[in-house]
Amino acid sequence: MQDIAQRKLLADGYSPWLLEPTSNERDIVQVVNHNRAELDALVLEHGAVLLRGFDVASVDRFELFANAVSAQKSDYVYRSTPRTSIGNGVFTATEYPPNETISLHCENSYQRNWPLRVAFCCLTAARTGGETPIADMREVTRRIGARILENFETKKVRYVRHYRPHIDIPWQTVFQTSDRSQVAAFCEDNGIEHEWLDDDTLRTSQINQGVAYHPRTHDKVFFNQAHLFHISNLEAALASSMVSFFGEDRLPRNAFYGDGSAFDPADLERIRNAYRESTIAFAWQQGDVLLVDNMRVAHGRNPFEGERKVIVSLLDPYSPDATELHAGDYHTREAAV
Template sequence: MDDFWKPLEITPDGSAATPEGLMERLRGLNLGDLLVREKALVFRGFGVTPETLDPVMDLLLPNRLAYVHGNSPRTKVGGNVYTSTEYPPEYTISMHNELSYSATWPSRLLFYCEKAAATGGATPVVDGVRWLESLDDEVREAFAKGVRYTQNLHAGRGLGKSWQETFETEDRDEVAGFLDRIGADWQWRPDGGVRISQIRPATTRHPVTGTEVWFNQADQWHPASLGDEAAAMLAELMPPEELPQSVTFPDGAPIPGEYVIQVRDRGLDNAVDVDWRNGDLLLIDNVLVGHGRRPFTGSRRILVAMSD
């Protein structure tokens, strides 16, 4: 495996340094093959603005998807275009593949930098093969049977996201149909919320290359990733099974905190930072590459969209 993997950077390089120049370049590429080979692509220097973003997105993401069943806080700003995860700027967002806890996930993610942070704010990306191979044998073996994710989505008041936000609907039948289609165990709660449980694999194979990659969000769903103080505070408030989201091994056995900390830290340690400039775009293969966020200062606005 290439020890120096990083996203391929595509610049005007003779073509017009305009959104139209970028679209012309894109029409001349076999984008699907290029993305599988390079895993992530950065488009820089084409002067893409919010007003010129849509036609560029149409070429990069032929079928934009809604962020249905997403667990992170975002704001919808256009036709299946969202703000990136709205966590406080001082926090690192650890590496993950979008919707890897669900039965279906997007194959591509596109990030657009409308406004770069004053300092920091890079989007780190990690090769999923390297991430898997970086883990101790003990950890890989422990996760071999997969993980069980549990969500408690309230009906409008409570910790975390509501089911209405999560599924972008007020229709309980629509939610029930979605959960049945993905094979989840679920039930409506007396307070109007819904409890969802799914067993998912810890790794997956890329549909084109067959490459096995680390592909789960156990570290983000585990209280150990919050730090000892925050985890202890949550434990006082409610038992693990009542948290907005939690994770165990498939049989319900707890996942040791040190395992998820190793997963989190080695993902970040093996990541390559994509530093943003206004107008940049980053396209990633969501199976081959995990992504996250470095802390930042000042205002930062990164938009994200996804496709199958």
């Protein structure tokens, strides 16, 4: 890449690859247009590329960047967290209270299709905290170990959710419709069991992958959100209150093996430790853009103080069951090395 300095962001261990301009040419869209094959190759090689010092000061500029990186966007339907659409394929990052930690995960790995890449942009850096920590999923998978990985690959993961008024995310937000017939159609198309219960409560259940294979590198990685959906992800006192109030069979969200059997709590804790022990973080700077391979790198969010605005675009939609692949997509494109 001409007039762009390249290096590891962090000296030791896993690190994003850093790109910084060395001239007055700071138009990030032009950088992508002139170097897209090399940028694709860097993301594939390093899992995450941080573009710093370029002209990205607005939602519109980030949207142009995302469009230059990929013409294919993922919509955010069958949601698990609150977000707001603020552009064409651009969303706010998960809108949880600033004092909360968002555990590391791969985007939409609780679904049967997901974005192969995720682009983040920091428009406003928090006064303190607010990092988007990441982890190399190859290292996470290694730390989880063969026994647990085999169980997840063989049995898969069943996600059970109950949507009711004023608790968690309403079904109207999750499915992006207030029409029950459209919910039924979506569930039918995506292999989701659904049932309307009393008190305007909707129950859904879906069995999805526990591991997945990267379509380009063929790496086998732990790829699900069992550790997030399971009731044990909550603080013990809150989890106990939820069970007492709703009952174990009607919790807002929970996860099991695909055959309905329970996870070993020790296995879930080992999974969470694998993420924690593999995590690295860096401080956001205003205008930073982080482009990650969603199967190679997990992401989360640290608590923060002060105003923070990070926006997201979900790129290169992918399904391992797809019968047709779009020419030029990240999972089929031959990137320059």
